[in-house]
Amino acid sequence: MSRETIQIQIPDGAIGQRLDAILSQQLPDYSRNRIQQWIKDGRVTIDGTVCKKPRQALLGGEKAEIDAVLEDSTQVEAQQISLNIVYEDDAIMIINKPVGLVVHPGAGNPDGTLMNALLFHNPALREVPRAGIVHRLDKDTSGLMVVAKTVGAQTHLVEQLQRHAVERIYDAVVVGNLNQGGTIDKPIGRSPSDRKKMAVRAAGGKPAVTHYRVLEHFRAHTRIRVKLETGRTHQIRVHMSNLGYPLVGDPVYGKRFRIPKRMDPEFVEYLRHFHRQALHAGALSLTHPVSGKVMKWKAPMPDDMLELVDILREDIELFHEQQLGYDEYDYDNGVEVEWVTDDDIPDY
Known part of the structure; x- marks a missing residue:
């Protein structure tokens, strides 16, 4: 699990707007769902006071501090499993998944999965939730999947999937x-x-x-x-x-x-x-x-x-x-x- 303290000056023009909406605008690399969860978990303070209500209205000009926690994949073992990488750059990977490869560890499949393989290929993916996996294919369905290599890339890809833009x-x-x-x-x-x-x-x-x-x-x-x-x-x-x-x-x-x-x-x-x-x-x-x-x-x-x-x-x-x-x-x-x-x- 990785943690980062983020400090933000709320814009003066944010009067009357929701806390989660303003934080989403100020932190585009993080999804609104993740920001809402941080607020509900008490990880956001406004002028030193903990706020647990995503809908709280702002006055504008406040100082916000976020104890940002990102789940990682520390419990998943890195395993040397061959990957068919179609494309890779600093932000994304495109994998051609073979038949028989499970995407996530789970009941009946504790290891030998795509996630295990990704963590061996790139240990830095431990800092990205779900090792960058943003969608899945069934075990016995073959073909192309996209994997995010950074939190920011993951947020953008998830948003595209939600808009049906992928x-x-x-x-x-x-x-x-x-x-x-x-x-x-x-x-x-x-x-x-x-x-x-x-x-x-x-x-x-x-x-x-x-x-x-x-x-x-x-x-x-x-x-x-x-x-x-x-x-x-x-x-x-x-x-x-x-x-x-x-x-x-x-x-x-x-x-x-x-x-x-x-x-x-x-x-x-x-x-x-x-x-x-x-x-x-x-x-x-x-x-x-x-x-x-x-x-x-x-x-x-x-x-x-x-x-x-x-x-x-x-x-x-x-x-x-x-x-x-x-x-x-x-x-x-x-x-x-x-x-x-x-x-x-x-x-x-």
């Missing part, structure tokens, strides 16, 4: 013939029947918006690209499952295993043993917290998803060679395929 685009493969793109605008909350799962909840859920577009059709599956407007836990997995098109391999939100008729047995086995959600965070765009420049990164799908797509393409070829009609599908709406490549597909 663009995150995913590649996914779903079960079923999804013929057109669309938007899912349904609130998500904790499942009332299973507290380990999330669910679409009309009452008590938080707003969640997912945009998706179709990239490629297969006999009984569809490759899609997804853009998040919000970032709820398991959002894509929950929304697509609720729509009736769960992600291939999703062990939590997937439905009954289904395959098209007369699929090659080797292909069936590959699909049967694809034991992780076919989801990859392939594109990330944000405003750099220091330069103000909009920056974008892309990461290709990992080998397992590339192989999945190849198998589904080969299945169509074999299906045509056998001269089977589309009426043999397990699904009702088989579609003739017009091949496209990633190079032909514009970003959102």
